[in-house]
Amino acid sequence: MRAPLSWLRDFAPFPNDIPALVATLDDLGLVVERVERVGEGIGDVVVARVRDIAPIKGADRIRLVTVETGDGAVEVVCGAWNFTVGDLVPLAPVGAVLPGGLEIARRKMKGVVSNGMLCSGHELGLSDDHEGILVMGDTDGVRPGMALAEALGVQPDVVFDIAVEGNRPDAWSIAGVARDLAGRLHLPFTIGEPTPPPSLGVPVGSLASLEIEDPDICPRMVVRVLEEVSVRPSPRWLARRLVLAGMRPINNVVDASNYVMVELGQPTHPYDLDRLAGAGLRVRRARPGEQLVTLDGVTRTLGVRGRGLADSGEDCVICDAVGNPVGIGGIMGGESSEIGDATTRVLLEAAYFAPMAIARTSKRLGLRTEASARFERGSDPWGIDRCVARFCELVGAPVADGSLDVRGEVPQPFRLRVPTARVEGLLGVALAPDTVASLLEPIGFGCAPADGSIDVTVPTNRPDVRRGPHGVADVVEEIARTYGYSRIERRQPAWPQPGRLTAYQRERRLLADTFCGLGALEAWTPTLVDDADHALMGLPGAAVAVTNPIVKEEAWLRRSLLPGLVRALARNAKRREAAARLFEIGTVFSHPDEAGREARGGADGSVPAMLPGERELCAAVLFGEGDDARTAVGAWRVVAAALRLAAVDLVADGNVAGLHPTRAAVLVASSGERIGALGEVDPDVAAALGIDGVRVGWIELDLARLLDPAVTARRPEAAQPISRFPSSDVDLAFVTPEGVPAAAVEAVIGRVAGELLESVTLFDVYRGPAVPEGTRSLAYRLRFCAPDRTLTDEEVGTLRQAIVDAVAAETTATLRQ
Template identity: 35%
Template sequence: MILTYNWLKEYVDCDLSPEELAHRLTMTGLEVDSMEKIGEGLDTVIVARLQEVAAHPDADRLTVCRVDTGADVVQVVCGAKNHKTGDLVALAQVGTVLPGDFKIKKSKIRGQESYGMLCSEKELGLAEDAEGILILPADLIPGTPVFDALGLKDVRFELGLTPNRADCLSVVGVAREVAALTGKSLRLPQPLIVEDDAPITEQTSVTIEEPGMCPRYAARLIRGVQIGPSPQWIVRRLESIGLRSINNVVDVTNFVLMELGHPLHAFDFSLLRGGRILVRRAGDGEKFMTLDSQERTLNSGDLTICDAQGPVALAGIMGGENSEIRPDTVDILLESAFFNPPTIRRTSKRLGLHSESSHRFERGADVDMVPRALDRAAALIVEVAGGTLAKGAIDCYPQPIAPRKLSISAEKTSRLLGIDIDIFEIQSLLRSIALAAELAADRKEDVLYVEVPTFRPDLEREVDLIEEVARLKGYEHIPTTMPQGRILCQREPELRSLERRLRDTMVACGFNEVINYSFNSPTLLDRLGLAGDDGRRHQVRLLNPLNEEQSVLRTTLVPSLLQTVAQNLAHRSAADLRLFELRPVFLPRENEDLPEENPRLTALMCGRRSPLGWSQSGETVDFFDIKGVVEELLGHLRLQNLSWRSEVGESFYHPGKSCALYGNEQLLGNLGEIHPRVLSAFEIEQAVFLFDLDLGALSRCGLGRTEFTALSRFPGVYRDSAMLFDETVTAQQILDVVHSAKAQDMEDVVLFDVYRGKGIAGDKKSVAIRVRYRSAEKTLTDEEISKAHGRIIRSLENQLGAEIR
């Protein structure tokens, strides 16, 4: 927000210096980002009269001027064309430093000496653009500093407002804060309305089809205006804050916008087809040409201001070319309205169209300012452009918005701010910013009942009022205290500890963690080939998805990881991948609004087993690589009673190349090679191996503690045995039987070879097992080892039908 010191003083008697005012505003939350003194150091730019204007003898576009400074006559070469003999102009004398650090020196231009420079408004920092030099009023005295003669010395403030302070996006809004700081009274402009024409209701009408998007719309009709330049006082006010003057009618709407903070729009009434206004939603695909000559494609979420045939303005953002004020405009329909902030914010963001109007509406304008701003602008238009004002105003306000009512207690305010403050001081502070604060009727309660005006939509709760008390009281009055806290010894939640341990182990195994969106497309489950009755197909759908590709909450991490692999392979970023994701999936619950969040660990690997090099074979990973990673994870967790089973039941695994993991007869997860059909659906052309673990089930399985066991001082002994088993016997069954035999001093067992082929029946396989025996108390004898090993062999023979080879 940009405003000037002199403009501000029109609404409040401020006796603070500009520097002190900037400090006080900043301390109350209205941070002053910059302060610029207009005209400072430019006293050498003086009023001068052109005694003679002659053509330059050696340049067609230059003139040689004899300039009377009031004390002397000097020669100045000028390149402008809008001046003549007798005009009063702004002369920057030799030695003057103009804005932009441009120093005026004595010079010779095409052979003619020049002792200064005739300045334009742009060169003096009064406007962003200018077509010629500044021609001054004829009643000024030559030799007088220009900024003093025109009363232009001022201070320009730029405030960095937070989005919640829409009430300060106006000069009056800031003046209200200054009045609170200084204890002065706020002076609001009082428009003088003179109505001479026929009633407005006989000449036009307003209809609101979407009161939720446009709660209030008001209009006035002015006939017989004359479009032309604005008076200098309006031009100066607008140019002082960086706005360009357009014409008297448009300038008035911009002036009131900056003065009261409420946007308005003027329509050429003769261009409104049907002579009426309709506020409605736009149609999908409807085209509209805005004032910036850009054609906009609208949709049903956009609100438009229409005449009898179509849009004439994009509500709260920008008017249209088909109804703009033109040099020949005679009759004006003046609009003042209140629009729903989210509506304006969505349309402005979607179209990339930001204006002074949308900036205020999307932050929350004042619904009660609608008629006041309308009357102020109508009175000014009649003053500067002439015309007659129709009797009455149209004010469509179907469902009036009542002021919010809050309460605030002195006890809570004192406790939160850390200062003692009584209820009467709180009342005085809140009333200083126009909040109606009253004590209870019996005055027994230490509570104020506050009616919040509509220009402060940011005050929603008691703590908001307490914040207002703090900033109005002054943050410097709140004592500095050291924070106090207790150090609590809290044990890390078991699930959090599990996640941390799993992440550390996965990284140690050479995997990289990825984080995908929790939203994905429902079609991804089709690519996995999940059955129609699979519980994971019951997904939670978002009410307002960004697009269909992110319209549901994921119920499995598998498709997201496969998409990541596909993108890496497609862009040739990497072919040897080891990725994992440890994130929740979301499963709907009956009669519950929120889904169940179930954390899972899903990882995959593909490509070469080790980096390609002169000493590497380039072998690719297989099922046992991914199974080895899972075994490494489980080894760190020290889980008990684990078992592997070949029946998985997951459609996205390759048949015969997958298995499930159980702990205490509870399913913990699964792993295997991805089915070629699924790989094809994700456009992946190499084998991918994956595991998927349920962290909730893992934590319920019971994590084992890390315990130290002393190393035996005695040697270990190995016994190998090769045995024939039926093809249907699994490795897990063999290991279970070996462990159940409870052979004395058995330390470890591994299956180190499986053979099928010559010499082995087709329904049989040869499995070699190695058992290590070691005692913590003595060196085992051959007889003791043979007895223990025999116990294992007999158990395998009796329970699994094994035969010694």
């Protein structure tokens, strides 16, 4: 909200110390986002009358304009076309300095000399209008040669651009800001009573009617009628204030309505009484499908339920006395009864609407206006009368006697008992009841100290304060705010419970650190993806769709980390950063139809709802020099060692979505559950994602299972004794048919060798002429060791033979001779 200091001063004598005012406003929660100094630097600009406009040879955008300034004619070159001979315009003569520091010099353009510049409102810092020259009305004794500041009645001013929080509709007006600021600065706040306008001498009821059919959505409406109105430009001072407040002056009637809204916070709506089919207003719910053309020329369909739980499809329409819709209550008026130049009779409507009803309609129609934004936050139902009177005062036309005032259940001021102990309990600072009263009374709360508490009367301009016990917290906020947050002494709380990470959180860190140790960089790939990625990978099942995506490529929740990570590699490869290992720890989602989670839903948490399934994964793409599925296996072993995992089986699996069918395995934990997969990315999938013809190693781990010791067993924590006796190595090479996994051979070795086997290492794999077609030689080094003795050759020899026999019997792999 833009608040000019001069306007604020209508309500309290604020000092001129701008930085101090800004600091105070900030501390009150009325954050000043910008301070604008206006009306400065136009002292050199004078009013000039246009005498002649002539084309310039060879130029079709600029013209030579001769203007009269009272003491002679001046020729200037001008590029604007919005004025004609006889108009009054601002002239910045040679040597003038404009706001922003532009110094006007004599210039030569297309062979013609320009002796100054005709200015737009924007160039003068007076308005945002930079479309054309500021053309002044030829009234009220404005004459050529006059200083522009004098002609416009412009005084140097300061405008505060203030961000008012959504819970403070009371502060969303000049008077509201002034009230808060005056309270903190201990200055008297006064708000004058409007001067009654001349009376028409007829009762308002004889000119118009008012009926509210649905008082639940419009609990109060007030109507007054003005006649003998002449629609014309507003007085300069009023137009100027609207401009400073960021509004465009239109005519005296519309401007008065806007002025009242900016000054006091209450939107009002003037209708051309003669353009209402029936003289008067009726307020009701819109009928389903009812249509109305609003002031912005758009046809609106009302009374139809939209998306979302919250929308009841109820809209408040304002109709003329015979029932034709003429406006959407609290949001925007209709085109049909707009104030025009010919208007002479004005019906002014001012109302209090149910905030939630306005919020619903505004959201569904996507129509947010100054009025709707104020009404949905909650206007003051008892501030209406002053606002209506102020409007009549500003327009100045004769007014019919009395007002039509229809009320339903209108919010009333109410009392809250605020225990002083509660104030201290929430703020940590003890405040005497007198102190509390001195803080709250200046901003409109009534305070009556009672025994151990304060009875606070909450005014109706404070809809943020709730009735009942919750309201106490709202009042305490007001106490803290007006007292000053910075004055509350800080305290470091302490409690006996220790801070800690869970085992899962610690191990997840360890996992990330392990991948770092493998040279991998942690990536962050998109959660919102294109479902085509899942199809590309051949992932069965459905993804969860976003109903309101920003772009269609980001309209689904990812079900895999693979496309994002491979794409990240591809993007880096394009930047000639080819070799990289990337890993990511992130969530993937499944459709609730497959794996959902039940959660509380509905308007009050009582309705069970199904949420998508979520799994936290850790995945890595291994794309360093020479990386492939082997690298993935190696990396997995490092991870398994880091997490101290007991045996996890690698089981070849050609059906892992997105993986190379003949170079992939799943990881099966001791519990039999699948905890991940590894191998290489399917070359076709990789190519489609931008990596063509190079192998990409892949590991994917399901953290909930991997890090759960009940699923994936760990090696015991107890230290294992280390033998003091020498160990013996035995090398065995088995000619193993393709199709018999090395893991099967190793499993037999492990089982038969038993506790004496210290380690077994596959140190060579040979395929070639020295072994039969369809087989390969797997060479293992077995290291035997006993904890209590040196093993004899005989013992080792017996074990060796037992192993060879068992491997042959169980896997058909035979000892290579």
